[in-house]
Amino acid sequence: MNAALSQRETIFVEEAEILAHDAHPGDQYTLRLQAPQIAARALPGSFVHLTVNAQRPMRRPISIMRVDAQKGYVDLLYKVFGEGTALLAQNGIGDTLNLMGPIGKPFEFHADKKRPLLIGGGVGMPPMIFCADVLRQDTNYQPFVILGSEVPFPFQSQPSEFMVPGMPGGVIAAMPLIEQWNIPSRLTSTQGYPGCHDGYVTDLARHWLDSLADEERHEVEIFSCGPHPMLEAVARLAKEYDLPCQVSLEEFMACAVGGCAGCVVQVQTEQGPAMKRVCVDGPVFDAYAVF
């Protein structure tokens, strides 16, 4: 059956009030929006398509970082990148933004892959945080989170209370929210931030993978979101260790419902190369099909 036909009425349009809008170093902002319909249905990997300002009527896709289905809000993290996001940053508490969501095919967890490795880079961190929030609610999983950033992290890091095998000496910085969830995390940067691993997310992932016993390593599945070169490196790492790997991609979007084919990425399929729409065929793809 036509994929779209089975998905009638799955994307909601909400006039969402801004509940919080906080600036962080490096032109990063966290945004909390009242959008109960979207909050009730979003999954890790889902994004919203939002109107930033009447002067720039084209919407911007932004991944969802967290939802509270009870209170009906969604949290987003974005970085000012161009005129659209600069205008978005000017909105204040009490203003409303028009949101479409939740959109996209989410990450899929597999019960036999008990050790999800979540790797997020820059504004690719949010979907990893959403993954961690969902995984913490299922005792089957023992996730480990690695976050990398070349601008200051949009949160105050803290020394981790968890021992993580394979971590080089001094690599102790963690994200407080994820610590609260009893999930170990570590941070990386080449900017020399204290407690962070000096290098790339994939270097730290390698340390961790090497420290695992073979049976443990067979239980790892990698989930990742971040800049394209980082995802390429993550995909290479997955191949090297022969691990399954799902990546969430970004592309400019117009409709975000599958109607314009403006957001495609080339993937390998059994029938040969194909152009898949990041908005509705993704944003989550099998890394082996993309890279």
Place this chain on the structure above:
Amino acid sequence: MNHDELELLRTDFCGMDFQTPLVLLSGCVGFGEEYTRVVGYSNRDVGAVCLKGTTLEPRLGNPPHRIFETPMGMLNAIGLQNPGSRQVVDTILPELDFAETRFIANLSGSTLEEYVEVARIFDDSPIDAMEINISCPNVKEGGVTFGNDPEMSARVVAACRAVTDKPLITKLSPNQTDIADNARRCIEAGTDGFAVINTLMGMAVDIESRSPVIGNNQGGLSGPAIKPIALLKVHQVYQVAREHGIPIIGQGGVNSAEDAIEFLIAGASAVGVGTALFYDPLICAKINAGIVAYMNRHGLANVAQITGSLRLNDAGGSCS
């Protein structure tokens, strides 16, 4: 909207019964089902939906980036990504709900023969009408290279005319010297209607990399930025088309009921909405309501009374 209001919007286009004068434009709404993902959206809010440009064989389309926002508009160079006409007729059309609206195929090709083959395939299908896209700026062959040459435009129209009795709508390019002359030739060649205008060719440059942002280097400009150009072209084509009773789907930057009414006044019988759907997926219901309010305010009984009601200023120049 109540029954009487719905009746006001009912519009005849090339013998087709459009429940409203709005038409969703090719390339913006996939193959007719995509926008139904959105709660509150309905294909019943429009008179017709134009499907994505379809070629004989499947096409992968252009490399990314394919779209980019520009001031009050956007560039696109999709490159006619589509699964091929056979696939559209065999697997997509059977899943469309023809009770909801009229569906129009968008015929595209690189050669005259390809247009004809695609027209033949759609002729033997439940599709309501066909739009001949001789104005796509984003492919190397065919498309706008045919549309900018009146002789070639007429040949494509005549060749498609020979293989189908379904309504044929010719989609004209704004990227040509004399759109009215082209329209005249297409009428002689047997077109039943026009779509005016397709996108204008444009470019955007990334000043850091010094490369065009669009993978295909150039793209088609759409959205509110092109509306004044589109309005004048509709007016010019209407001068030629009205004496033959050939209706026009006016399009290019429609983003409100007021925009739609401007196009009707300039000579359109129906009005296309493309880029504005990206801004607001629920816009069609709002445009319908705005047109009804206008009609009530002016005591109008049907949309056709607005079509071509433009009153030119006596002191002004001619618009051709």
